Amino acid sequence: MLSIENLKAKIDEKEILKGLNLNIKPGEVHAIMGPNGSGKSTLSNILSGKKGYEVNGNIKFEGENLLELETEERAHKGIFLAFQYPLEIPGVNTNTFLKTSINAIKKARGEKELDAIEFLKLIKQKSSELKFDQAILNRQLNVGFSGGEKKKNEILQMSILNPKLSILDETDSGLDIDALRIVSEGVNSLRNKDNSFLIITHYQRLLDYIKPDFVHVLKNGQIIKSGNFELAKELEKVGYENFN
C-alpha cells in the first residue's frame, strides 16, 4: 500500500530525514518509535503533503507517486493524519466542518454526498461508538477543547472518513488512561484486512492497547531497527540513548 524508498527531507537547510525506507501492506499496523527530534513528525507531515520541506526519494501509495499529489488529493485517496496538535479553528462549527470534510472527499471520489439526515445518523453512530459527547460537536472546532477532547475528535474524524492509511502522530501524548483506551478502541475498531496504520509514538503504552504488527526505531533520520512488538518492550527498558 505504502512504500517509502530512501526518503530524505530538509527544512531550512537542516537535514532531518536521511534515507528512510518503509513498506506497509494492506491491513498492517506499523509503529514508529523514536526520541525527540528524530524526524517522526517530519515523516507524518511529508506523508500528508505539508509544504516547506525539500524532499528527495520515492513514496508510492497504491502504486501512485504520492509526492506529486496535493494535500487534499492525498486525503481523497484515503490518507489521514491524526495531528499531534490539532488546530483550533475559531468560528467554525465542528459538525459543519465534519460534513464539509466528508462531502469534499465523497465528491472527489465521485460518490454521492451525504445529506443532513444521513450525516447526523453517521455522526450519532460514530460518536456513541467512541463514547464521544455529541454536545461537543456543536462547539467551534477544537476551540476550548481539552487535550483529550482534541485527540478524541481526531479519532472521530478518522472513523467517519474511514481512511485506507491512518497516520497517528503522537496521538497518545497528553492523554489520560481512559482517553488512551478510547483512542485505542477507535483504532482497533477500524482495523481490517484493507486498512493500514502508521502509529508514531514515544512510548510503549499506546502499543499495549493497539498491538502493532511491526515496530521500527527511528533515530537520526533513519530507521535503525525493525522488529515485532517485543522491540517496543526492549526499547522501553534500554531507552533511546543506549539503543543501537
Add this chain to the structure above:
Amino acid sequence: MENQIKSNFEKIISKLNFSNLQKEIKVKNINNFLKKGFPNKRLEDWKFSDLKQIISNNFEDLNFLNEINTELKKVEIIEELEANKLIFVNGVLSNVDFKYENLEKIEIEKNADLNEEINQNALLNLNSAFISNYLKVTIKTGYQFKKPLVLYNYLTEELNSSGINTRLDLDIENDVALDIVNVSNKSSNKNFLNFRQKINIGQNSILKNYSLDINQTDSIKYMHKEINLSKNSHLEYFILSAGSKFLKHDINCSLNSEYGSISLNGIINLKNDQHHEIKTVINHNEENCKSYQLIKSVLSDDSKGVYQGKIFVDPKAQKTDGYQLSRALLLNENVEFNAKPELEIYADDVKCSHGSTSGNIDENSIFYLMSRGLSYSDSKKLLTNGFLNEVIEKITNENIKSFVKKITGIEV
C-alpha cells in the same frame, strides 16, 4: 469644486420655501463648510481616509441639486425580511410603511426644522445646508415593535445630483423596543452620499441597529450617527461594511445615565480597491455603564481598512466597563489596515481594555483543513468565514442573523 457647491446652494435656497431663520442657519452652515472644505488627512479624525483626495479622485464635478420626490412602485431589496419600511429615493423620503405596527405610537414629522447649533464637522455643515426635507420620527413610550424597521436608501438611474444629503432623527421614548436595518440598493451610480442620523434612546429602551452595506456600488459614502443613551437603555449596533467603494462609519455614542450598555460589533470585508473605515467614540458620562466593541476585518486585493475606536471615561463615570478589540486578516500583501485604539480615562474605578491584531491567514490551519480533503481555496474560505462568523453570532435578532448569514454566504 467649492464654487460649484456654492452656486448650487444659492439656487436651492432661492427656489425652496424656507423660513428666514432656517435660511440663516443654512447660510451659516454652508459658509462653515466652504471655509473648511472636505476633510483631509491633516485632520486627526481623517488621517487614514483623506476624503478631500477621494472626492477629487472620483468626481470631476460634485453638484448638489434638488431631487424630486419619486415613489417606488416596487422595492426589490430584501423582500424576504418581513419589515416596516422608510424609503429614501435619491435622498428624499418617498415611502412610509408601518403596516405591522400601531400607528398611534409612531409620530412622523416630514419637514423638521434645523436648530441653531453649528457643528464643527464640515460634513454635517454640508448636510444641514442642503437637506430639503429632514425627517423626525418619534416612537412613543411603552411601544414594542412587532417587526423590524428597514431604512432603505435607494438611488435611481435618473438621478441628477451627484451629491446626496439625508437626515433622520429618531426619538425613542421610554420602554421601547425597536430593531432597525439600514440598507441601500445596488446601483451603477457614482455618488457622494452624506447620511446623518441622530438617535435618542429613552429609559429602559432597547435599540438594535443593523447597518448593512452589502450591495456593490462605486459610491462614496459618509454615515454619521449620534446616539444618546438614557438610564438602563441598551444599544446593539452591528455593521457589515462590504459593498461601497468608500465608506466611513462615524459613530458617536454617549452613555448619559446609569446602567446603559452598548454592544457594537462590525465586519469590514473588502476586495479590489475598496476603502472602508469604522470610527467609533463611546462616551461613558455616568456611572455603571458598559460598552463592548468587536471589529473584524478581512482585506483582499488592494483594499484598505481602518478602525479608529475611542473610549472616553468622564471623571463621574466610576464602575465603567469598557472593552474594545480589533482583529484583521490580511489576505494579500498589497492591502493596508490601520487601527487606532484609544482610551481616555478620567475616573479611577474603571475596567477598560483594548487590543488590536492583524496578520495573515494561518498556513497550519490551512494544512489541517486540506488534510481533511478541502481544497486550498475552500480551506481559506472556511477560515475567513469562521473568523467573521464570530461577529455575526453577536446579532441577537435571529431573523436578521440568518438573513445576514444568507447574504454573506457565511454559514459555518
